Amino acid sequence: MKKIIFFHLYNDISGSPQVLSMVIRGLLAKGYAVELFTSNTEGFLSGIEGVKYHQFSYKWTSNRFLTLIRLVYAQLYMFIASFQFKKNDVIFYVNTICPFAPALAGRILRFPVIYHVHEAYVNPNLLHKFYVYMWQKLSSYTFFVSKYVQKQYIRYSKQSAIIYNALPAAFLSQINLNNKSRSRIGNILMISSLKEYKGVNQFVLLAERLPQYKFRLIVNSQQQDINSFFYTIPDNLVILPAHRNIHPFLIEADLLLNLSIPNLWVETFGLTILEAMAYGIPVICPPVGGPLELVDDGISGFQIDSRNIGELSEKIRYIFESGMYAQFSENARIKSFKFSEEEMIKQIDEQLKRIDRI
Numbered sequence: 001m002k003k004i005i006f007f008h009l010y011n012d013i014s015g016s017p018q019v020l021s022m023v024i025r026g027l028l029a030k031g032y033a034v035e036l037f038t039s040n041t042e043g044f045l046s047g048i049e050g051v052k053y054h055q056f057s058y059k060w061t062s063n064r065f066l067t068l069i070r071l072v073y074a075q076l077y078m079f080i081a082s083f084q085f086k087k088n089d090v091i092f093y094v095n096t097i098c099p100f101a102p103a104l105a106g107r108i109l110r111f112p113v114i115y116h117v118h119e120a121y122v123n124p125n126l127l128h129k130f131y132v133y134m135w136q137k138l139s140s141y142t143f144f145v146s147k148y149v150q151k152q153y154i155r156y157s158k159q160s161a162i163i164y165n166a167l168p169a170a171f172l173s174q175i176n177l178n179n180k181s182r183s184r185i186g187n188i189l190m191i192s193s194l195k196e197y198k199g200v201n202q203f204v205l206l207a208e209r210l211p212q213y214k215f216r217l218i219v220n221s222q223q224q225d226i227n228s229f230f231y232t233i234p235d236n237l238v239i240l241p242a243h244r245n246i247h248p249f250l251i252e253a254d255l256l257l258n259l260s261i262p263n264l265w266v267e268t269f270g271l272t273i274l275e276a277m278a279y280g281i282p283v284i285c286p287p288v289g290g291p292l293e294l295v296d297d298g299i300s301g302f303q304i305d306s307r308n309i310g311e312l313s314e315k316i317r318y319i320f321e322s323g324m325y326a327q328f329s330e331n332a333r334i335k336s337f338k339f340s341e342e343e344m345i346k347q348i349d350e351q352l353k354r355i356d357r358i
Contacts, residue, residue, distance in 0.1 A: 002032060005091070006034065008095040009071075011046060012042075015269070015272070017045045023093075029345075036048070036053055076101065079104065091113075097115060097117055098131055104138055115135050118149070120153070122265055140159065171278075176251075180251050185255075185320055187214045188253070189249055189276070191218045191246065197261050216240070256272070260286050262286050262306075270291040270294055277336040278336040280330065282328040282331075284315060
């Protein structure tokens with residue numbers, strides 16, 4: 001059985017490490033030997049039983065120079081440490097296109113290098129362009145998280161497969177819809193990074209425009225960052241720092257919003273969208289990107305440009321007040337069944353077994 005060496009730059013509680021943690025656990029269950037290179041921070045990749053860890057110091061900060069120094073150190077660490085592997089049955093598995101250094105080492109060692117690509121940049125900077133260039137030159141095979149992402153790189157995706165993200169069985173086992181009250185609806189949730197391009201300011205505007213509803217925003221940041229980002233917050237809006245366990249918030253939510261601004265950021269999949277749909281929560285998402293493969297317009301939610309506050313307000317009221325809420329909810333839940341962890345691991349395992357023919 002092959003040994004898989006995974007590389008992920010920053011371990012936190014965002015989508016890409018969550019997906020990778022599912023992949024690792026699934027392949028461990030199938031008998032693969034697994035080692036993991038990642039940062040020594042707490043996140044979804046922490047404490048996975050059966051994994052041999054190689055950890056390094058890396059963390060993003062608002063100081064760009066300091067972040068760059070940490071990035072260079074992390075890449076050098078992964079590059080040098082990669083040369084400890086000598087056996088022919090080793091596969092390098094790079095999660096996101098950021099860890100280019102171990103991919104380079106893998107090619108030097110003549111190991112197969114698998115990239116799991118989660119991102120497609122709307123306005124790539126020089127570093128992003130470099131990551132893309134290195135991925136194109138170094139990858140043996142690529143997994144894309146959606147048709148949208150694959151389409152962005154169609155010229156470079158001949159040796160590739162679409163592996164949709166999925167919800168882990170552990171997440172699904174915690175869903176108890178009996179605890180979800182529908183006697184009164186009107187709780188609106190958004191889970192996001194604390195970035196303008198994610199539409200957090202649009203969320204605040206919606207809360208101001210729709211005082212009859214309760215809004216809750218969970219951001220992947222600390223409380224001090226929240227306090228410095230927002231000047232005023234309407235009374236019907238609560239903003240909270242990151243929570244690893246989002247089940248209590250999904251139980252209370254009646255509608256999920258994803259308000260990424262299309263000309264600044266395009267979602268490549270939308271794991272929080274899928275989590276909400278598993279709870280029977282309708283979703284409003286942008287009309288571009290990976291979410292279109294999840295949310296059926298007018299059926300399980302709506303696809304609306306977040307810059308159109310008027311249309312967003314109108315559709316929110318429609319979902320809650322048209323009498324169609326139960327149908328939206330059921331459609332969302334049924335659609336979520338198509339994205340299973342078992343199917344995701346099965347597809348990855350099948351592709352890895354083809355590695356000798358790549």
